[in-house]
Amino acid sequence: MEKNKYKTEQDFVDVVAYTFSKHFKVNLEVWSKCKNGRIDILLNYKDTYYFGVECKQPNSKRGEEIGEYVKQAIRYTKYEFEIEKGIFKRVPIFICPALSYHYFILNDLTVEIEGKKFHKDRHDENFSHHSFNGFLGVFGVGEVRKSRNGYYFSVSNSTIWKSDSLWINGKKTNEETGIIEVNYVKLEKKLSL
Secondary structure, X not given: OOOOOOOOHHHHHHHHHHHHOXXXXXXXXXXXXXXXXXXXXXXXXXXXXXXXXXXXOOOOOOHHHHHHHHHHHXXXXXXEEEEEXXXXXXXXXXXXXXXXXXXXXXXXXXXXXXXXXXXXXXXXXXXXXXXXXXXXXXXXXXXXXXXXXXXXXXXXXXEEEEOOOOEEOOEEOOXXXXXXXXXXXXXXXXXXX
């Protein structure tokens, strides 16, 4: 994801919502039952699985901005959102863009070139695990992460839903697009949904 590519946060939300519309029913700006929060995108997959996605414009965020972003997502994990007319439910919350890799790296190697230090993350950008994803998972928050040919929803380094076959250790898996039922059930229990 290119930083500063979008003029406004709404531009980013619109592009993300359009991308999601290929696989989900998409509702924008859905208020919580308590009226204390409004999730940017509420996704419905096969009228069974629901996901809330909180978006922020991908740009160079300061530490406090990242903290507020995460704090908002954590707060939303406690709220019920209207999944259907008059029906409210707590849903898994994911942030987009992901903070893993582009904002936080797990420094595996530091190299100095011409007096400047460069750091290498433990995993490449499309690897299905990242330490910061695990960190967020402790608070019940996941990320929408980029894969080689699409995207996936990940909490605590467990893929909950994916738009294409995942690549693990450089090899493409044969899994189809959609929900990873066993991981979704574990997430429901973890979040007490």
